[in-house]
Amino acid sequence: MQKPLSTSADAPLETRQGVCNLCEAICGLSFQVQGEHIVSIKGNDADPFSRGHVCPKAVALKDVHEDPDRLRRPVKRVGQGTDARWVEISWDEAFDLVARELVQVRQQHGANAVGVYQGNPTVHNWGNITHGPLFMGQLKTRNRFSATSVDQLPHHLTSYWLYGHQFLLPIPDIDRTQYMLMLGGNPLASNGSIMTVPDVRKRLKALQARGGKLVVVDPRRTETAAIADEHLAIKPSGDAAFLLSMVHVLLNESLAKPGHLLPLLKDLEALKAAVAPFSPEATAAQSGIDSATTRRLTRELAQAESGVCYGRMGVSTQVNGVVCQWAIQVINILTGNLDREGGALVTHPAIDLVKTGLIGPGHVGVWHSRVRKAPEFGGELPVSVLAEEILTPGRGQIRAMVTSCGNPVLSTPNGQQLDQALAQLDFMVSVDFYINETTRHAHVILPPTCFVEHDHYDLVFMHFAVRNVARYSPAILPKPEGALHDWEIYAGLAKRYAQHAWALERGGTTQRLKGMLTRSAMSRLRPDQLLALGLRKGAYPLRMKQLRAAPQGIDLGPLRPGLVQGLSKKGRAIPLLPAAIAGELPMLAATLPGAAPDADSLTLIGRRDVRSNNSWMHNSERLVSGKARCVLWMHTEDAARRGLVDGQTVQIISRVGQVAAPVFITPDIRPGVVSLPHGWGHGRQGVKLGVASRHAGVSLNDLTDDQLTDRLSGNAALNSLTVRVAALAQAT
Known part of the structure; x- marks a missing residue:
């Protein structure tokens, strides 16, 4: 494998402006560069959006670029198990091998025999978005996961039901609001999520300075909860009951004042009847929040x-995740805060993926998974069913996988089961630049350039930004000789796959020929050329020349109303009580107040750390240095009851593993709740991550249950897990 580029000591020191696209905040950065070497990385004070903010992850961009473990050429796995070794091959050989194997699997077993998994970095790198469909679209499989x-x-399912499009996601107007109720979110660690908000600490402090109030509802006293005006330690999975009781109070105390939204609202009376069982008194036992507090808030x-x-990931990844996100929207609607300054507003990005049709409105249940009959949404099946679709024989069984920028063995439920499933595939190809817990199963790995070696424009997260901005960032360092960008990899795969499919089908059809010609034309256009075309059709008078001249970004102004106007133009109402929700609420009401929990059991929740967004970040020494982060948080009372002491190694046991x-004993978590961070567990055989392997930790998702999902969407219920904890010597 090629070694990282060396430093040119004689080269001049230059300052270049770019971004960090490791998380949703997309902070502007200032790079000091000497030749092909990054000397330093700092926040860019001139960036109108991030305003100089920087977190430890951004500095680690230098580590990723220089990482000797990072792949820089395609590799092919030779052998299996302990005898497996990786051999560098050419791009031509790699593309031919991938295309030949995938076409063969499809011909022998059908289109659905190929599965696709796309990790979250897929939407952080715009080349994946612009050119990935050229290849993925040809597979024509229903077994797509992400x-x-x-x-x-x-979030997406709720927006689809209420507003008619999965990407019409109202974003908190954090810079102008006077009251923010936050559930299951920790933006001080995440820099925002479905709320792109760099420099969030200062923004929340500004809210408080202007006389506003921040209330955080979370089982753990998170970094964000620590600076809040009020923190409520809710019971895990009690959020739906709490939110429904708020809707109940709004409707029964005549507090609902939807104002400008009223002409669009349907089912208001039906909604009132549906939430009648969820009074604050009835839900207090399930939520752990007393009725007086619920009414006051x-x-x-x-x-x-x-x-x-x-509400963010903590309320999404539980058994009532859809009900939670729906109730949050209903609360904003009933209080008149939807599509209102200081409330929740849709964004107006320079490249609008909704208006251009580049992202469709969505659909649900058009097909279902083969084994469990889980519903698709927007063309994807829930990843909780991926392993069983590989392991269960029969027509439609997944026999080959394409993974892109993901590590589902560590990031999806029952990771050990998926680990075993991937090992039995006939063929697997991964677009990734590490040999990690997932890609070690691949037969071929295709590594793209790293973040500082390609340009970037944020196509997705500007739809979630708390301010409208546009920012094009050129590459900080040149593309190394022989390397390919992600968009070039997908363009190459698309061309080679089409050629193999055409040859096997002895000419194919006219439709296939037209598709080949279209893909050929598209593959010759770089992402920045596509961006230039998109800007001309956008809502702002912007051109690439302007963006190139302002790498720090162009401020397009604060969020503004527009959702109501857009819905009115389409003659669309807001159905407050979708049929699926109406059917779900009686089942939820039947669980009130619920059975007393088992005194020996605990509820496991996840945890976010500012230094750790994805598993591969653990291969940066500066991000894993210092105190150990893969520890189990436990309340003082729970530890005393079990005779545990701080730092002691404990066994955590769930249904699946x-x-x-080590246990970390703290008062900053609700009694009865324990917490592990996600993304660890690097001790598996065959992983080629030197730093991460020395800080292996354990995987939260070796405990999470693939059978435990949100009933309406199939979303993984990662924060609803019952576990038992005991001293290691006492484990049975």
């Missing part, structure tokens, strides 16, 4: 000058 269904799927939000309710980790 990180969406271990994350934000309930609801009145505060309803009476605030402006306010917004925001068990792991051992």
